[in-house]
Amino acid sequence: MQIxxxxxxxxxxxxxxxxxxxGLVFLTLWNKGLVLVITDRAVVVMRRPRYGVxxxxxxxxxxxxxxxxxxxxxxxxxxxxIPNMRVFVSSRDSKYVEMADRIARSVExxxxx
Numbered sequence: 001m002q003i004x005x006x007x008x009x010x011x012x013x014x015x016x017x018x019x020x021x022x023g024l025v026f027l028t029l030w031n032k033g034l035v036l037v038i039t040d041r042a043v044v045v046m047r048r049p050r051y052g053v054x055x056x057x058x059x060x061x062x063x064x065x066x067x068x069x070x071x072x073x074x075x076x077x078x079x080x081x082i083p084n085m086r087v088f089v090s091s092r093d094s095k096y097v098e099m100a101d102r103i104a105r106s107v108e109x110x111x112x113x
Contacts, residue, residue: 002103005036005096007045007080007089034087036080038100040064045082060085065104069097 009032035055037044043062046055060082071078071094078094080087089097 003038003100007034007087069101
């Protein structure tokens with residue numbers, strides 16, 4: 001494993017800016033916890049349980065050359081480019097998305113030679 005990034009799918013995390021109770025209800029009920037595991041061979045999207053941290057199920061497996069960023073969003077987090085999924089990472093984890101993209105570009109450049 002090279003990089004592990006906590007993420008979530010579902011509604012945009014900025015919906016938490018709504019009035020306290022309605023925003024929390026949306027985030028709690030509809031968003032699913034994910035973990036992006038970046039290895040030297042693939043980008044693996046795994047689902048983690050609602051009240052746990054250890055990922056249990058593989059949701060998607062993408063080629064290592066997949067570029068995840070740049071994250072698009074606001075101060076609370078941004079959307080990551082994963083096909084057919086709405087995946088968001090927090091703003092503090094967007095630096096890891098950039099790091100994974102740099103590694104992917106270097107791997108792609110080495111494979112081309």
